[in-house]
Amino acid sequence: MQSMQLTLLASKQKDVFLPYVDNYVNSISATLRPISLKIHDNPELNFREYIAHEVITTFLESQKGWEVTRSAYGLETAFVAVFDSGTPGPVISYNAEYDALAGIGHACGHNLIAIVSIGAALAAAAALTHFSLPGKVLIFGTPGEEGGGGKIMLLERGAYTDHKVDISLISHPGPAGDSVLSKTTAYTGFIAEYTGKAAHAAAAPWEGINALDALLLAYNGMSMLRQQTMPGDILQGYITNGGVAPNIIHAYAAGEFVARAATKTRRDILKAQLQNCFHAGASATGATLHFTQLESYDDMVPNLVLGAICRTAFNKLGGAIPAANEELARGGTKVSTDQGNVSYAMPSISLGFGIVSEEGNHNPKFAEAARTRDAHARAMRAAKALAVTGCIVLADDEVLGEARKEWKEAVGRKGDHEELGSI
Ligand SMILES: [Zn+2]
Numbered sequence: 001m002q003s004m005q006l007t008l009l010a011s012k013q014k015d016v017f018l019p020y021v022d023n024y025v026n027s028i029s030a031t032l033r034p035i036s037l038k039i040h041d042n043p044e045l046n047f048r049e050y051i052a053h054e055v056i057t058t059f060l061e062s063q064k065g066w067e068v069t070r071s072a073y074g075l076e077t078a079f080v081a082v083f084d085s086g087t088p089g090p091v092i093s094y095n096a097e098y099d100a101l102a103g104i105g106h107a108c109g110h111n112l113i114a115i116v117s118i119g120a121a122l123a124a125a126a127a128l129t130h131f132s133l134p135g136k137v138l139i140f141g142t143p144g145e146e147g148g149g150g151k152i153m154l155l156e157r158g159a160y161t162d163h164k165v166d167i168s169l170i171s172h173p174g175p176a177g178d179s180v181l182s183k184t185t186a187y188t189g190f191i192a193e194y195t196g197k198a199a200h201a202a203a204a205p206w207e208g209i210n211a212l213d214a215l216l217l218a219y220n221g222m223s224m225l226r227q228q229t230m231p232g233d234i235l236q237g238y239i240t241n242g243g244v245a246p247n248i249i250h251a252y253a254a255g256e257f258v259a260r261a262a263t264k265t266r267r268d269i270l271k272a273q274l275q276n277c278f279h280a281g282a283s284a285t286g287a288t289l290h291f292t293q294l295e296s297y298d299d300m301v302p303n304l305v306l307g308a309i310c311r312t313a314f315n316k317l318g319g320a321i322p323a324a325n326e327e328l329a330r331g332g333t334k335v336s337t338d339q340g341n342v343s344y345a346m347p348s349i350s351l352g353f354g355i356v357s358e359e360g361n362h363n364p365k366f367a368e369a370a371r372t373r374d375a376h377a378r379a380m381r382a383a384k385a386l387a388v389t390g391c392i393v394l395a396d397d398e399v400l401g402e403a404r405k406e407w408k409e410a411v412g413r414k415g416d417h418e419e420l421g422s423i
């Protein structure tokens with residue numbers, strides 16, 4: 001899309017939603033703060049976010065007009081909350097994350113992601129009533145972002161299609177600056193297990209089949225493959241079981257491996273190449289190979305239309321998201337998120353907002369930073385910008401049409417790469 005058109009779309013904000021949303025979020029900020037602290041001070045791992053689920057759903061149930069489904073779609077700690085204007089129209093959604101990391105608590109700041117999405121959704125719903133807009137506002141409680149991929153499960157179980165969701169909005173705190181067109185890395189993980197045959201390693205080694213040898217061949221194959229990967233490709237792995245004793249031919253060996261790449265298409269090609277190394281190990285030794293597929297997170301497909309609206313609002317509130325060209329020129333980050341999978345299903349943006357932290361995400365000091373009043377204030381700014389983005393989509397069919405058109409083209413372009421076998 002031409003930058004002129006984006007400027008026009010951004011100018012449609014007409015300054016009506018921003019002052020309203022600004023005031024509204026300010027009025028609920030003090031209510032959201034204890035929710036953030038409760039989640040932060042009780043860090044819970046993926047799919048066991050019971051306290052977070054309880055605190056958030058109880059709060060949303062107390063809000064007028066919201067229909068809350070706890071433990072939605074067979075996931076104990078997922079939820080869906082719906083605010084319906086009663087008039088058919090666009091359906092906008094916000095994903096709330098709230099899982100923590102083992103040993104270092106909320107070192108990814110998901111307590112902030114939760115209150116940004118709740119604050120933005122409540123503000124958009126209030127605007128829906130105040131400005132008599134059509135459509136619906138939804139919040140999905142999406143567990144297990146740090147492992148397991150709760151959003152992927154919700155996607156697969158029909159949560160987004162059941163509710164005919166048009167767009168998905170989310171945010172993420174980080175240690176650096178602000179962003180709205182972040183491109184994350186596509187990720188996939190798998191367990192590889194070899195089963196061989198035990199034998200006395202001195203008396204009759206020829207009677208055995210060495211599973212560890214098979215795994216080491218695969219591991220070395222992975223190391224050689226690294227020489228011929230593309231920029232952005234990453235291969236990782238470790239051995240979880242390397243046999244039981246030196247005097248036994250190893251009957252069993254296992255490890256966990258990861259392939260990451262700039263796009264999901266490239267990731268799948270890389271994964272196939274990596275798994276060929278494992279087939280080579282099996283073929284060379286005679287050991288039997290078994291793969292167990294773990295989660296696959298797709299890369300984030302940024303949306304320039306939604307990004308332009310969000311950037312304008314966020315920067316008017318004092319944020320510093322760079323221009324689209326500048327942001328896109330920076331390239332992608334090496335981290336991965338299951339919001340990427342959502343971005344392949346519908347137009348989506350993830351608003352990255354900087355908080356003051358000496359260390360980056362997944363470090364103990366980031367957990368401390370995610371608890372400060374300053375981080376809360378920055379989260380509230382993110383909530384306002386995402387609320388305005390939602391309001392404009394609800395108010396203007398043309399914006400949704402443009403966002404969808406861009407998304408279709410972007411996802412279609414990525415599909416082409418499948419045939420070309422490159423990114
Ligand atoms: Zn995170």
Ligand SMILES: [Zn+2]
Pocket residue numbers: 108146361362
């Ligand atoms: Zn994280």
